Amino acid sequence: MSIAxxxxxxxxxxxxxxxxxxxxxxRAALVELAGGDSEVFWPAxxxxxxxxxxxxxxxxxxxxxxxxxxxEQWADARIHQLWLADxxxxxxxxxxxxxxxxxxxxxxxxxxxxxxxxxDFGSYFRHGTLGDLFExxxxxxxxxxxxPSAEIFRHVLAELGTTAExxxxxxxxxxxxxxxxxxxxxxxxxxxxxxxxxxxxxxxA
Numbered sequence: 243m244s245i246a247x248x249x250x251x252x253x254x255x256x257x258x259x260x261x262x263x264x265x266x267x268x269r270a271a272l273v274e275l276a277g278g279d280s281e282v283f284w285p286a287x288x289x290x291x292x293x294x295x296x297x298x299x300x301x302x303x304x305x306x307x308x309x310x311x312x313x314e315q316w317a318d319a320r321i322h323q324l325w326l327a328d329x330x331x332x333x334x335x336x337x338x339x340x341x342x343x344x345x346x347x348x349x350x351x352x353x354x355x356x357x358x359x360x361x362d363f364g365s366y367f368r369h370g371t372l373g374d375l376f377e378x379x380x381x382x383x384x385x386x387x388x389x390p391s392a393e394i395f396r397h398v399l400a401e402l403g404t405t406a407e408x409x410x411x412x413x414x415x416x417x418x419x420x421x422x423x424x425x426x427x428x429x430x431x432x433x434x435x436x437x438x439x440x441x442x443x444x445x446x447a
Contacts, residue, residue: 354377354378
């Protein structure tokens with residue numbers, strides 16, 4: 243069933259909105275590759291993530307930073323294995339959310355993607371099948387700024403040629419949605435595809 247929301251652009255986050263949360267098996271495999279200490283690994287993983295997503299730290303620097311916190315000495319091959327395991331863990335798509343996107347596209351609704359992610363995700367977003375759904379793709383690692391900064395939202399509005407009042411932003415993190423709302427953009431905090439569909443259908447009514 244198509245969802246037509248004329249005069250609006252719906253901007254979607256990717257991680258844990260379009261994609262599903264990495265599985266416990268994915269997470270366990272990553273910890274094992276890193277040396278097996280999850281209590282040290284996960285705080286380090288997230289502590290360095292903003293710099294990676296903002297493009298101020300390379301992938302190599304990101305993993306070497308975690309390596310230092312864990313007291314490990316990884317061969318270059320291990321860095322490649324860690325990157326691949328991590329990258330792959332974020333690629334699984336939520337089929338129900340995908341159907342919402344397809345229904346919006348079928349209704350002629352303008353769609354864009356805005357993700358806090360490293361530059362390595364840009365090609366996947368644009369040139370995988372998801373890229374067919376979006377008018378434009380915005381990746382924080384390419385822009386040098388991350389959500390919820392006003393700067394990144396202003397950039398998106400300018401590139402899309404739309405106003406805040408004509409824009410809707412969907413993200414699973416409340417702080418990011420509030421950042422958009424501070425500029426006058428309508429926001430929806432994603433919890434599941436059914437609630438998202440209901441929200442968008444209400445806009446279409």
